[in-house]
Amino acid sequence: MVTRRQVLQLAAGSAALATTARLTWAQAYPTRPVRILVGFVAGGNFDIVARLVGQSLSERLQQPVIVENRPGASSNIATEAVIRAPADGYTLLLGGAVNAVNATLYDKLGFSFISDLAPVAGVVRFPNVMTVGASFPAKTVAEFIAYAKANPGKINHGSSGNGTTQHLAGELFKMLTGVDFQHVPYKGGSQAITALLGGQVQVLFEALPPSIPHIKSGQIRAMGVTTAARSAALPELPAVGEFVPGYEASGWNGICAPRNTPAEIIEKLNKAVNASLADPQVKARLADLGATTLSGSPADFGRLIAEETEKWGKVIRAGNIKPA
Numbered sequence: 001m002v003t004r005r006q007v008l009q010l011a012a013g014s015a016a017l018a019t020t021a022r023l024t025w026a027q028a029y030p031t032r033p034v035r036i037l038v039g040f041v042a043g044g045n046f047d048i049v050a051r052l053v054g055q056s057l058s059e060r061l062q063q064p065v066i067v068e069n070r071p072g073a074s075s076n077i078a079t080e081a082v083i084r085a086p087a088d089g090y091t092l093l094l095g096g097a098v099n100a101v102n103a104t105l106y107d108k109l110g111f112s113f114i115s116d117l118a119p120v121a122g123v124v125r126f127p128n129v130m131t132v133g134a135s136f137p138a139k140t141v142a143e144f145i146a147y148a149k150a151n152p153g154k155i156n157h158g159s160s161g162n163g164t165t166q167h168l169a170g171e172l173f174k175m176l177t178g179v180d181f182q183h184v185p186y187k188g189g190s191q192a193i194t195a196l197l198g199g200q201v202q203v204l205f206e207a208l209p210p211s212i213p214h215i216k217s218g219q220i221r222a223m224g225v226t227t228a229a230r231s232a233a234l235p236e237l238p239a240v241g242e243f244v245p246g247y248e249a250s251g252w253n254g255i256c257a258p259r260n261t262p263a264e265i266i267e268k269l270n271k272a273v274n275a276s277l278a279d280p281q282v283k284a285r286l287a288d289l290g291a292t293t294l295s296g297s298p299a300d301f302g303r304l305i306a307e308e309t310e311k312w313g314k315v316i317r318a319g320n321i322k323p324a
Contacts, residue, residue, distance in 0.1 A: 029089050029265050033064040036092045036255070037082050039075025045207065045289065049124055049253060050094045052285055056276035061268075074102055074163070074323070076109065083116045087258040089265035093117065096253030097165050097308060104313035105163045105323050114309060117256040119302040120266055121273035122294030124286055126251035127227040128169050128205045130240055131220045133196055136203075141223050141243035144203070148179035155181035158201030160189040162324040168312055169205035169226050169249035171319045176244050185324065196220055205249065208233055208290035226250055233290040252308070254294060254301050270298050 036054055040046045047069060054065040070078035075098050085091035099113045130141065138144040148155055159167035162185045174180060184201050186192040189210050195201045197219055204211070205226060212233065214220045224240035225231045226249040241247040255273055257266060276282055277293040286293060294301070315321075 027264060029268060030061050030063045032090065033066055034061065034090050034092065035066050035068050036094055037068050037070050037078040038094050039070060039072070039078035039098070041071045042069050045126060045209075045251070045291075046094055046096065046253060048289065049286070049291070052282060053123055053255075053273065053276050056279055056282050057269075057272050060272040060275055074098055074105075076102060076106070079113065079117075080111055082256065083111050083258060085258050087260040087262075089257060089261055089269065091258065092120065092269075093256045094123070094253055095256045095305075097251045097312075100305060100308035101163060101165065101168060101312045101316070103309045104316045105321065114305060116259050118259055118261050118266060119298045119305055120255040120257050121270045121298065122252065122254040122296055122301040122304060123273065123277065124253060124289075124291040125227065125294055126253075126289070126291050127208050127225040127231045127233075128166060128249060128251065129208050129211050129215070129225050129231075129234070129237070130169075130173075130223040131196065131204050131206065131211055131215065132202055132223060133199060134219055134221055136221065138223075139221065141238070141240055144223055145177050145179055145243070148177075148181060152180055153182070155179075155203060156184045156201040157181045157203050157205075158184050158186060158192040158195045159204070160192050160206065161185050161187065163316075163321060165249065165251045166192070166205050166207070168315050168321070170203070171315050171321065172247065172249050173205070173240070173244065175315060175318060176247055193220075207251070212290070227292075231290060232287060232292075252294060252304070254304075266298055 036050050038046050038050045050067045054067050058065040070081055079093055079099060082091055082093040103113050138147045157170040167183060189206050192204055192206055193210060196204050215222045222237050224238045226240055228241055228248045230239050274295045277295050
């Protein structure tokens, strides 16, 4: 007859074996290719960053790191696919500011970006840049604010789409300055820039890389970058926050894993990502995109996600913004 003590001893032994096996399995990770899902088509900033970092991770993890594009629903399709994947470290997401925005923008997501995913590591932050047409009367952010207040209804704000970070950067500007302008969404950043060049809109808060050639040619005038600090890509250009206290509206992205992924795997991935971001070649390539690295711990990245989700939630609710 098996006694109660023997049952407890067997249970304790089984638990210890399971813990040991789990730790051994996590330490051996990865033993096969790792996938990074990207919620956008190939060729965009998300895709470029994923492939650049993925290549470096392949060398450090000694396994292929495959980037898989799952575009649609503003990255929600890719995000949900990762959430539903096994929590074993072999299916990851390159998430970003869009996910923090979507948490409030969409009423019925069916998942929580914060609680259903585990933050692994921040990767990069992308500044947008506030630009106006070359003939616009204001030459600084302060002059723009004064002009907007003196000329209500005369400024159209173009963006790469409803609910995008470019759209919300303008909405945050409105909240903090008290100015008002009309939002005009386009199907992409290139169309918004074309509209600015043609005078259909008067201000953009568009991504830095596609804006720089037009700024340098003098076709459009840069007022300020949207990050808290100035950008090395345009070092003489002030940050909008230098004129508007508390203003910060950058894009960013980082690696996430399904909830309950073992801590040992999260830590191994975090170290590999940070080592990749410290690589001079990777840093130089990211700098070419106008990006700055976001090295740090999983907890650091988790705080960024929480802070950005709260910030954009307030902007979306205040502006009663809905997805297109």
